[in-house]
Amino acid sequence: MARPSVIDGYLSELGSRLRGPAPVRADLLSEARDGLVDAAEGYQAAGLSEPAAQRRAVADFGPVAVVAREYQGELAVAHAVRTLRVLLLVIALGDLVWLVDRFVWSTARSGTDAPAPGWYLVAAQAGDMTAAAIALGVVAVLVGSRWLYRTGMSSVVVGRLVGAFTVGALGTYVFCVLTLVVATALRDLVEPAQPVPVVSAGVAAAAGPGAVVVVAWLVVQTRRCLDVASG
Amino acid sequence: MKSDVLRGHLDGLLLATLDGCQLHGYAIIEALQVRSGGALDLPTGTVYPALRRLEHAGYVHSEWSTVSGRQRRTYRLTRAGQRALAQERMAWREFTSAIEGVLGGGTWPVRA
Numbered sequence: 001m002a003r004p005s006v007i008d009g010y011l012s013e014l015g016s017r018l019r020g021p022a023p024v025r026a027d028l029l030s031e032a033r034d035g036l037v038d039a040a041e042g043y044q045a046a047g048l049s050e051p052a053a054q055r056r057a058v059a060d061f062g063p064v065a066v067v068a069r070e071y072q073g074e075l076a077v078a079h080a081v082r083t084l085r086v087l088l089l090v091i092a093l094g095d096l097v098w099l100v101d102r103f104v105w106s107t108a109r110s111g112t113d114a115p116a117p118g119w120y121l122v123a124a125q126a127g128d129m130t131a132a133a134i135a136l137g138v139v140a141v142l143v144g145s146r147w148l149y150r151t152g153m154s155s156v157v158v159g160r161l162v163g164a165f166t167v168g169a170l171g172t173y174v175f176c177v178l179t180l181v182v183a184t185a186l187r188d189l190v191e192p193a194q195p196v197p198v199v200s201a202g203v204a205a206a207a208g209p210g211a212v213v214v215v216a217w218l219v220v221q222t223r224r225c226l227d228v229a230s231g
Numbered sequence: 232m233k234s235d236v237l238r239g240h241l242d243g244l245l246l247a248t249l250d251g252c253q254l255h256g257y258a259i260i261e262a263l264q265v266r267s268g269g270a271l272d273l274p275t276g277t278v279y280p281a282l283r284r285l286e287h288a289g290y291v292h293s294e295w296s297t298v299s300g301r302q303r304r305t306y307r308l309t310r311a312g313q314r315a316l317a318q319e320r321m322a323w324r325e326f327t328s329a330i331e332g333v334l335g336g337g338t339w340p341v342r343a
């Protein structure tokens with residue numbers, strides 16, 4: 001087997017230019033190494049010395065900048081798709097927690113609360129509808145990305161399109177969550193909150209810190225999507 | 232042959248190379264070069280992302296398998312890939328037939 005010094009140097013430089021999910025990056029580099037080693041072995045079998053064979057294999061593979069651009073497109077798509085799947089899960093879990101809390105609240109305090117102010121209901125419904133629209137959009141993009149590839153679009157362009165959608169979806173969802181939090185705080189200021197049912201307070205106490213972590217994670221992923229897609 | 236000319240046909244070339252067989256990346260590159268008599272000359276590093284793109288499109292399926300005692304990612308056509316290849320071939324025949332009619336050097340049809 002060829003000594004991989006030249007090949008290692010090439011792969012190291014290629015790897016240093018790539019950003020994205022580590023498993024996908026490792027998989028791409030592993031396949032690239034296989035191809036380079038195969039090519040070098042072929043040139044050695046044809047009579048070249050080991051260093052010359054490796055240099056020839058690396059030259060055939062292409063300039064690092066050109067190859068890295070193609071690989072980065074693949075990584076941008078992988079990162080965006082992974083983030084969109086998590087966002088879909090977050091939206092579903094958020095709705096589930098909200099439904100549980102609402103059920104507990106309505107069971108414990110049936111008929112005793114004053115109705116929420118109209119502006120709060122509008123804000124809450126707008127948030128719900130936007131989250132639902134984001135979820136539908138995410139599903140459409142996850143399914144539709146195959147169609148984009150079938151049009152012959154390069155991974156670089158698909159990566160930028162899906163990455164841009166992901167940034168928009170994440171940003172909009174974070175805005176919705178924060179709007180609902182602010183609206184709830186304002187409502188409680190205008191109309192001091194009634195004593196909260198114990199179980200409902202428990203749900204809020206459990207979900208609250210988790211929600212803060214999730215929102216922070218979404219903000220970080222939004223930033224990473226921009227980095228990875230811009231390559 | 233210039234790589235920018237090849238790039239527009241790369242998907243069809245890769246699908247044709249995988250027609251009826253399962254190959255790993257380097258074997259696909261070798262087959263492309265052998266079948267073209269060495270005329271196909273593009274950076275081999277761009278073939279691997281192209282294969283991944285075809286996989287995302289649902290035209291090829293890949294899996295890690297042992298080839299000659301080493302773990303390799305091997306690719307094979309899916310049904311959708313076979314249909315896409317058939318369409319690529321038909322479009323190519325129509326294209327070459329039309330271009331041949333003009334550039335082929337035959338006699339021009341007499342205008343009625």
